[in-house]
Amino acid sequence: MMASSADQSQLRPELLDTFRRGDAWIARAVVGNDKVFPPGQPLVTAGGASDMIFRIRTGWLVRSRTLPDGRRQIISLYLPGDLVGVKSLLFTRQPDAIECLTGATVGVIHHADLHRLCEQHCEVAFRLMWHIADEEFRLHKWMISLGRGTAEERLALMFLDLRDRLRRLGLTSSESFRLPMTQQHIGDHLGLTVVHVNRMLRRFREARMMTLKAGMAMIHDADALQRIAGPVQDVFQREQHEGGVAPA
Amino acid sequence: MMASSADQSQLRPELLDTFRRGDAWIARAVVGNDKVFPPGQPLVTAGGASDMIFRIRTGWLVRSRTLPDGRRQIISLYLPGDLVGVKSLLFTRQPDAIECLTGATVGVIHHADLHRLCEQHCEVAFRLMWHIADEEFRLHKWMISLGRGTAEERLALMFLDLRDRLRRLGLTSSESFRLPMTQQHIGDHLGLTVVHVNRMLRRFREARMMTLKAGMAMIHDADALQRIAGPVQDVFQREQHEGGVAPA
DNA sequence: CGTCGGCTTGAGGGAAATCAAACGATGTGG
DNA sequence: CCACATCGTTTGATTTCCCTCAAGCCGACG
Numbered sequence A, B: 001m002m003a004s005s006a007d008q009s010q011l012r013p014e015l016l017d018t019f020r021r022g023d024a025w026i027a028r029a030v031v032g033n034d035k036v037f038p039p040g041q042p043l044v045t046a047g048g049a050s051d052m053i054f055r056i057r058t059g060w061l062v063r064s065r066t067l068p069d070g071r072r073q074i075i076s077l078y079l080p081g082d083l084v085g086v087k088s089l090l091f092t093r094q095p096d097a098i099e100c101l102t103g104a105t106v107g108v109i110h111h112a113d114l115h116r117l118c119e120q121h122c123e124v125a126f127r128l129m130w131h132i133a134d135e136e137f138r139l140h141k142w143m144i145s146l147g148r149g150t151a152e153e154r155l156a157l158m159f160l161d162l163r164d165r166l167r168r169l170g171l172t173s174s175e176s177f178r179l180p181m182t183q184q185h186i187g188d189h190l191g192l193t194v195v196h197v198n199r200m201l202r203r204f205r206e207a208r209m210m211t212l213k214a215g216m217a218m219i220h221d222a223d224a225l226q227r228i229a230g231p232v233q234d235v236f237q238r239e240q241h242e243g244g245v246a247p248a
Numbered sequence C: 001c002g003t004c005g006g007c008t009t010g011a012g013g014g015a016a017a018t019c020a021a022a023c024g025a026t027g028t029g030g
Numbered sequence D: 001c002c003a004c005a006t007c008g009t010t011t012g013a014t015t016t017c018c019c020t021c022a023a024g025c026c027g028a029c030g
Helices: A013-030 A110-122 A122-148 A151-168 A182-191 A195-205 A222-232 A233-242 B013-030 B111-120 B122-148 B151-168 B183-190 B195-206 B222-232 B234-241
Strands: A034-037 A042-044 A052-060 A061-066 A070-078 A098-099 A104-110 A176-178 A210-213 A218-221 B034-037 B042-044 B052-059 B061-066 B070-077 B097-100 B104-110 B177-178 B208-214 B216-219
Touching: A013 A052, A013 A104, A013 A110, A013 A122, A034 B216, A042 B111, A061 A182, A061 A210, A070 A122, A070 A182, A098 A222, A104 B061, A104 B183, A110 A122, A122 A222, A122 B061, A122 B122, A151 A176, A151 A218, A151 A222, A151 B208, A176 B061, A176 B111, A182 A195, A210 B013, A218 B195, A233 B216, B013 B104, B013 B111, B013 B122, B013 B177, B052 B111, B052 B183, B061 B183, B104 B111, B111 B122, B122 B222, B151 B177, B151 B195, B151 B216, B151 B222, B183 B195, B195 B208
Parallel strands: none
Antiparallel strands: A034 A104, A042 A098, A052 A104, A061 A070, A061 A098, A176 A218, A210 A218, B034 B104, B042 B097, B052 B104, B061 B070, B061 B097, B177 B216, B208 B216
């Protein structure tokens, strides 16, 4: 069974069991409703409506918004195990597009079924609420990075964050992982241009901190990345590294 | 009765009634539990725990995060009618500080009471879920602004957004409103330095678009601001102004 | 009257954007 | 099999937006 991100989060321990049961109900509901999407395929288009939510089995999705003049912001990345589109339960339309970064297989649940499930098992509603809260939690983190971080800090933070997320999911145990994003994607996520992302990556490479090549990210010196990202991380992330990074 | 932001949002109409009932229960629960805080007083400190949530009666609150080197990001602004700290129901600790921008009176509900209320009336749980979803919705909007907007765009967007929020709450009907933020606050919210905020404000003033003086914001040319903010607004906001801003 | 917080303005520097072009893979069709 | 088109990456030169540093100003307040 795939580990859930709740295990490592700040979820109140007394709620963990409720969480797990809700999750299990949802997992059961999507069995047999898998859909396969090719890379680049939109699941939801900007300004459109939707009557289903998704649970990713394999592949990466992104939520993004594109401005009329072409500027684009990738708001969040979704990995296997994530629920996607939960807010569409509440809102008629939504201004973001959700699309595949890689080929992806996702389980589909229609709103009607989910509503029924919520009524029958209130842990499901709880699970959905937790999902939204967790996503917001993550957004807070990125707000700091976007608003106050330098290009280096944003990059370092992103790589460490992805490594940790993938580890938690058991999708990698080493310091290297598959990263199915072009440098353009990375720029759109971090609010930088491709050109500048490229330059910063070169700097990381030359400092032997990490390499990004052929869709593979390899972290050579996690401590160094950690030192760069440290200032823009939140209290909890910093606490985990307190022992390793001794202050002068 | 104060208008709620759900009225103008994309909340599914069939849920509006549920929303209102949940809101009413919460409103009833806070009666008589008012607390008064002076300006600058923290309600929740970064890294701390909390066993209560708040509903603002009067005054402004901010959620902010401060980095060890002094950089600061104001993540969100809370106005009268807003619920604050709802996510603390789910998480043990949280990395943000929540504090008063002005003197404020807030209704307090303890987690225990809220839990009971949720069990008795499931509309309450729904109301809480909507709150989190709505806040996330708003964060998405700011991500674009922070990641891809210019200083002018961010400022214009903020003023228009605040004006609209205050109008919806019935706290202003004109183009001017009380803005209890220093330019430092504004900078911390938009990811800019005070100095640069000041320069951009001067530019707005010299272009006779808007003035900020003695804690009062006065919008003189809303269309012009709208033209500046337009590109970084979401589809829905733009649609509202389509008629007014004819394309060339 | 002095000081303190917030506002304002100037001068200079730096981080990231823009503009432009070349390069390397990968794929495709003649 | 090679011409060539496409897509992503890489690098250089230049510009611009915003930051930093610094100082003066204004009103509030003890």
